[in-house]
Amino acid sequence: MKNMTNLALGIVTSIGGFLDVGAIATAALAGAAFGMQMLWVLAIGTLCVMLLTEMAGRLACVSHHSLVDAVRERCGFRYFSLLLIGELLVDLLVLAAEIGGVAVALHLVTGIDYRWFVPIVAFALWVLIWLGTFSIVQNGASLLGLITVAFVVGMWWMGPPWHEAIKALVPSAPSHDSAKYWFIAVGIIGSLFEPFMLNFYASGAIEEKWSLKDIAMNRVTAVLGMGFGAIIAVSIVILSALTLGTHGIQVDSYEQAALMMVQPFGRWGIPLFAASLGIACFGASLQVALNLSYLFSQGFGWNWSENLKPHEDARFALVYTLAIPVGALLVVVLGDPLQITTFSMALNALLAPVIVFPLLILMNDRHYVREYRNHAIGNVLVSAIVVIAFLIAMVAIPLEVLGG
Amino acid sequence: MRVLCASLIVALAAAPAGCSKSSEKVTTEARQAAASWAATLSAAADWWGSGNVSTPYFRSIVTQARTSLQKEEKTALSSAGEAAAAPVKAVASHAETIAGAVERGDRAAAIVAAHAAASEVPADKTPAVAKPQ
Numbered sequence: 016m017k018n019m020t021n022l023a024l025g026i027v028t029s030i031g032g033f034l035d036v037g038a039i040a041t042a043a044l045a046g047a048a049f050g051m052q053m054l055w056v057l058a059i060g061t062l063c064v065m066l067l068t069e070m071a072g073r074l075a076c077v078s079h080h081s082l083v084d085a086v087r088e089r090c091g092f093r094y095f096s097l098l099l100i101g102e103l104l105v106d107l108l109v110l111a112a113e114i115g116g117v118a119v120a121l122h123l124v125t126g127i128d129y130r131w132f133v134p135i136v137a138f139a140l141w142v143l144i145w146l147g148t149f150s151i152v153q154n155g156a157s158l159l160g161l162i163t164v165a166f167v168v169g170m171w172w173m174g175p176p177w178h179e180a181i182k183a184l185v186p187s188a189p190s191h192d193s194a195k196y197w198f199i200a201v202g203i204i205g206s207l208f209e210p211f212m213l214n215f216y217a218s219g220a221i222e223e224k225w226s227l228k229d230i231a232m233n234r235v236t237a238v239l240g241m242g243f244g245a246i247i248a249v250s251i252v253i254l255s256a257l258t259l260g261t262h263g264i265q266v267d268s269y270e271q272a273a274l275m276m277v278q279p280f281g282r283w284g285i286p287l288f289a290a291s292l293g294i295a296c297f298g299a300s301l302q303v304a305l306n307l308s309y310l311f312s313q314g315f316g317w318n319w320s321e322n323l324k325p326h327e328d329a330r331f332a333l334v335y336t337l338a339i340p341v342g343a344l345l346v347v348v349l350g351d352p353l354q355i356t357t358f359s360m361a362l363n364a365l366l367a368p369v370i371v372f373p374l375l376i377l378m379n380d381r382h383y384v385r386e387y388r389n390h391a392i393g394n395v396l397v398s399a400i401v402v403i404a405f406l407i408a409m410v411a412i413p414l415e416v417l418g419g
Numbered sequence: 420m421r422v423l424c425a426s427l428i429v430a431l432a433a434a435p436a437g438c439s440k441s442s443e444k445v446t447t448e449a450r451q452a453a454a455s456w457a458a459t460l461s462a463a464a465d466w467w468g469s470g471n472v473s474t475p476y477f478r479s480i481v482t483q484a485r486t487s488l489q490k491e492e493k494t495a496l497s498s499a500g501e502a503a504a505a506p507v508k509a510v511a512s513h514a515e516t517i518a519g520a521v522e523r524g525d526r527a528a529a530i531v532a533a534h535a536a537a538s539e540v541p542a543d544k545t546p547a548v549a550k551p552q
Contacts, residue, residue: 050547126475179548256547262462263542265455267487270480274462282471 033244034163035299036116037109037206037360039292040353042248043272045199046255047265051175052190054183054252056200060207061245063400065238066393067371070378071213072233075220078383082214084313085383086373094373095314101366106211106307108359110342113300114140115352119269120293124286130347137343140300144335149222149321152305156298163247163291169279170250173257180253197407198361198415204404205363207248210370211306218309222320230387254279268353304342308334361415364408371401442499449495453506454542456484457533460510460517464533468526477529478521485514506540513539 045053071082078085087095115129117136122129144152189196225233258275259266266272269292276284305321308331312319318328325332349355375397378389459480467477488511495504513536520529 048545050545052548122479123476124473126473126479176548183548253547256545260545261547263454263458263544264462265451267452267455268483270476270483271455271459273476274459274466277462277466277471285472285476 033241034160034247034291034295035206035209036112036292036296036352036356037202037209037363038248039116039251039295040266040269040272040356041199041202041206041360042251043255043259043275044266044357045203046252046257046275047259047271048192048199049190049196050256050260051180051183051253052187053196053200053203054180054249055186056203057207057245057248057252058184059186059400060204061241061248063204063397064208064212065241066397067208067213067374068216068241069234069237070374070389070393070397071217072220072225072237073230073387074374074377074384075217076225076227076230076233077385077387078377079221079226080217080383081221081309081313082217082370082374082377083310085377086370087314089377089380089383090373098369098373099310099314101369102210102310103307105359105362105366106303106310107338107342107345108355108362109209109211110300110303110307110338111345111349112352112356112359113296113303114339114342115346115355116269116296117293117300118346119352120289120296123269123273123289123292129352133343133346136297136300137339140297140304141336141339144301144304144321144339145325145332147321149219152301152321153219156294156301159294160298162287163295165276165280165287165291166247166250166254169276170254170257172279173254175253175257180249194411194414197411198357201364201404201408201411202357202360204400205360205365205367205408207245208367208371208401209360209363210366211303213370213374214309214313215302215306218306218313218319222322251275266353268351272353300342304335304339307338308332310334358412358416361408361412364404365412367401368405371397442503445495445499446503449491449499449503450506450540451543452491453488453510454540456488457510457513457536457540458542460484460514460533461537464517464526464530468530474521474524478518481514481518481521485511485518488514509539510536 042057045056074085075081080088083095083098086098114133114136118129118132121127121132121136147155220229220233254275255266255272258278259271264271264274273285273288273292276288278284280287309319311317311334312328312331315330317330319331320328323331346352346355375389375394377383379394381388463472463477463480466472467474488507492504492507492511495507513532516532517529517536520526520532
């Protein structure tokens with residue numbers, strides 16, 4: 016019975032935790048600009064993230080190592096330094112995007128400039144991590160994140176053309192504006208396998224003391240949780256296509272994206288969008304801030320656990336205490352939270368190989384995962400998707416940034 | 420890893436050479452942005468008129484439209500001249516009218532101005548099922 020409860024909780028938290036500012040923004044952009052044409056990118060990305068999440072959980076179950084911890088040990092300090100710098104830069108940008116997302120959500124319901132909310136959101140974030148335990152932080156935010164199911168209800172209410180949606184699962188070249196198409200594609204992939212998520216998942220497994228008996232539960236959680244989460248992202252693409260794209264509205268700001276919920280929900284549309292965006296981003300910003308602490312603590316061998324009191328792992332607490340204000344400052348300095356989001360998601364795709372390939376090495380190393388090694392299909396599939404996403408990102412990011 | 424880093428640096432360094440925007444592209448983008456904001460204002464004004472969106476939200480979307488259109492106008496003027504900026508200016512002028520209507524609480528005037536913007540610079544609607552090439 017306890018296992019079933021854990022399983023249900025795992026799936027529910029995965030659904031809630033799947034969506035963040037990146038998934039919402041890139042899905043809304045894709046739907047408004049290209050209709051349902053980009054659903055195939057979501058499908059491939061979801062398959063990849065299911066495999067990767069399962070691997071990160073399996074590594075923790077079998078070896079009792081988190082991902083960063085194992086990479087540091089297996090690949091050495093020089094490689095870890097590269098990973099640390101890359102992930103630090105990208106995670107700070109993602110943290111800024113998530114904090115910006117919460118602030119924009121508050122702006123949508125109050126009309127007050129989002130920048131006023133940034134310090135308040137950052138402080139609330141820090142207090143929750145400082146005082147909370149891992150299960151409160153993870154399960155609380157993710158359970159609240161179930162409000163994002165509103166996107167599925169909205170899509171259902173709009174009566175989408177299902178046969179066309181299914182056809183869109185077949186990869187296709189852009190109907191127009193190739194640079195924008197591939198930039199959004201890279202953003203979608205980046206928003207699905209954000210490198211912080213893999214280490215956060217593995218660290219969470221260790222915080223919750225997963226062992227060999229949890230391998231099956233890890234597999235089900237990864238597949239069902241990520242699968243249901245992807246359904247919500249697909250709903251956003253379809254809803255955006257049916258409500259924004261067909262009116263000729265492109266998503267250049269969150270205010271425009273929010274309009275997608277007005278047609279199905281009337282006066283509840285904007286508050287529902289704001290609540291979904293705010294809660295999803297707050298949950299994700301907790302994960303990113305904690306992951307930065309995990310990254311440094313596990314890499315340098317410091318005490319680490321969200322379940323310890325801050326004075327018991329002072330350096331762990333110091334990292335998120337510094338990271339949160341830096342993230343908040345970036346939102347204010349860089350401005351335009353939507354642009355920060357799309358750019359940071361594309362950077363995630365660039366960073367992915369740096370974390371994914373060591374994970375694949377670990378998942379094929381008997382010393383770490385014994386007989387629970389990867390199958391060849393998983394290795395090939397993940398490698399191919401990550402390499403292709405990386406190559407597209409290399410071309411699409413400069414083209415989009417420089418306006419080619 | 421060194422190869423990857425080197426490739427990234429080369430790609431980033433080479434990109435600017437082939438990527439400066441042509442005036443034709445600037446003109447197209449300016450028109451698309453203007454049309455998108457006109458469509459946004461039109462839909463949002465209708466929903467404000469029927470009470471489906473709140474006044475603070477509508478005010479913020481109008482402010483956002485004015486800010487974006489100002490930026491777009493500046494870019495279009497500097498890169499492609501007066502003709503490229505014309506649709507942006509037209510929508511921006513309607514946005515000013517809408518902003519005034521919001522301050523007065525005049526929903527009917529906001530709807531009229533928003534519809535005028537949308538018909539002056541009509542948007543290219545994306546079909547839900549876009550035909551791939």
